[in-house]
Amino acid sequence: MKKDYLVSIIVPVFNEEVSIAPFMKELDRALEPIHDHLEIIFVNDGSRDNTVAEVNKVIAADRRVSLVNFSRNFGKEPALSAGLRVADGDFAVPMDVDLQDPPEVVLEFLKKYEEGDGKYDTVYGLRADRSEDTMMKRFSAEWFYHVFNFMSSKTKIPVNVGDFRLIDRRVIDTINKLSEKQRFMKGLFAWASHSSCAVSYKRPERAAGSSKFNFWKLWNFALDGIFSFSSIPVRIWSYIGLFISSLAFLYMIIMIAKTLYFGIDVPGYPSIMCVVLFLGGVQLISIGVVGEYVGRIYYEVKGRPLYVIDGVSGRLSATHESDGSRKNPAGKENTDSERSAEGK
Numbered sequence: 001m002k003k004d005y006l007v008s009i010i011v012p013v014f015n016e017e018v019s020i021a022p023f024m025k026e027l028d029r030a031l032e033p034i035h036d037h038l039e040i041i042f043v044n045d046g047s048r049d050n051t052v053a054e055v056n057k058v059i060a061a062d063r064r065v066s067l068v069n070f071s072r073n074f075g076k077e078p079a080l081s082a083g084l085r086v087a088d089g090d091f092a093v094p095m096d097v098d099l100q101d102p103p104e105v106v107l108e109f110l111k112k113y114e115e116g117d118g119k120y121d122t123v124y125g126l127r128a129d130r131s132e133d134t135m136m137k138r139f140s141a142e143w144f145y146h147v148f149n150f151m152s153s154k155t156k157i158p159v160n161v162g163d164f165r166l167i168d169r170r171v172i173d174t175i176n177k178l179s180e181k182q183r184f185m186k187g188l189f190a191w192a193s194h195s196s197c198a199v200s201y202k203r204p205e206r207a208a209g210s211s212k213f214n215f216w217k218l219w220n221f222a223l224d225g226i227f228s229f230s231s232i233p234v235r236i237w238s239y240i241g242l243f244i245s246s247l248a249f250l251y252m253i254i255m256i257a258k259t260l261y262f263g264i265d266v267p268g269y270p271s272i273m274c275v276v277l278f279l280g281g282v283q284l285i286s287i288g289v290v291g292e293y294v295g296r297i298y299y300e301v302k303g304r305p306l307y308v309i310d311g312v313s314g315r316l317s318a319t320h321e322s323d324g325s326r327k328n329p330a331g332k333e334n335t336d337s338e339r340s341a342e343g344k
C-alpha cells in the first residue's frame, strides 16, 4: 500500500443531530493510528433537525471533514452514491453515524487488505452477532439474504453483511460509472467487486437517536434489491401459466370423456367459482409483478438524477462546486467522459 493513502469515510445522515458529536469522538479515538489518512464525508439526506449545524461545528474544528447537503430526503442509497462520487480516497468505507459500524474495525479492514497484497478489492464487515437486533429483524434479514441469492443468478451477496466495508479505488470507480437510478448498494458493491474477504465484528446497539427504517421502508428496500438483480419474479409466470394450462387441458379431456360416457352433469357452480377466482388472483399477481418491472423501467428511462446536491462545504469545497460536480482546473475543458460521469 502506498505511504500517503487516503480513506474516505462516507456517513449518510438523516435527522441525526444527537449522533454527530458522539460519532466524531469515537471515530477520533478508535482511528487515532490513521488520523492523517482519513477524510470524513457527511452526506446530509434532507434532515429537518439540527444535523447540518452539528456537522458544521465539526467542520470548523477539523480540516478532514466535508458535508454534502441534499436538497431533500432521497434515501440512504443515493446518499452513499453521492459520497462515493465526491470521495477523493484510495479507499472508501460507508459507515452509519449511529456507531453500529464500530470505527476500530476499519483498522482490521486495512490490515486484511494489506495482507491480501492486491488479491482483494473489498474487505467486508460480517455481522457475527446480531443479538442487538430484534428477533423479527434478524429473522427477516436472514430470509432476505437467502431469497436474494436464490433469485439473483449472477450477483450473490454474503449473508449478514451490510454496507459497512472497505472498497478500493477500482471498485469506487466502477460504481461511479453505473448509470442506474434504483440502487441497491449491497448488490452493487458485490457486483463491482472482483474478489473479497471478510472481517467479522459484533454489531452493537444504536448509540443515540432512533432507527430511520420502519417495516414498510425495509420491505420496499428488499423488493428494490430483488427486482434490480433478478428477472425470476417476472419469468416465473410463464412456467406457472404453463403448469396451470397443462392441468386445465388434462381436466378438459377428463370432462369430455365424462360427458360422453355419463352425459352432462349440471351442478358445478362452486367448482367453477373456485377456478375463476383462483385464476383471477393468479392473473392479478402476475400483472402486478410485470407492473413492478414496468414501473422501474419508467423510472429509469426518465433519467432524473439520483439526488440533488444543495451545497458542499468543508474539505471538499476546495475541489467541488456547490452542486457536487468537480471544479475545473483553470482553462481545462471538461472531457466528455467527465461530463457524463457527473450526469450532465
Ligand code: UDP
Pocket (backbone or CB within 6 Å): 011, 012, 013, 014, 015, 016, 045, 073, 074, 075, 076, 079, 095, 096, 097, 098, 100, 206, 210, 211, 212, 213
Ligand atoms: N439514513 C439516511 N437516509 C435515510 C435513512 C437513513 O441517510 O433515509 C442514514 C442514517 O442517518 C444512518 C444510516 O443511514 O446514518 C443507517 O440508518 P439506521 O441506523 O436508521 O438504520 P438501521 O441501522 O436501523 O438499519
Ligand code: MG
Pocket (backbone or CB within 6 Å): 096, 098, 100, 206, 211
Ligand atoms: Mg443503525
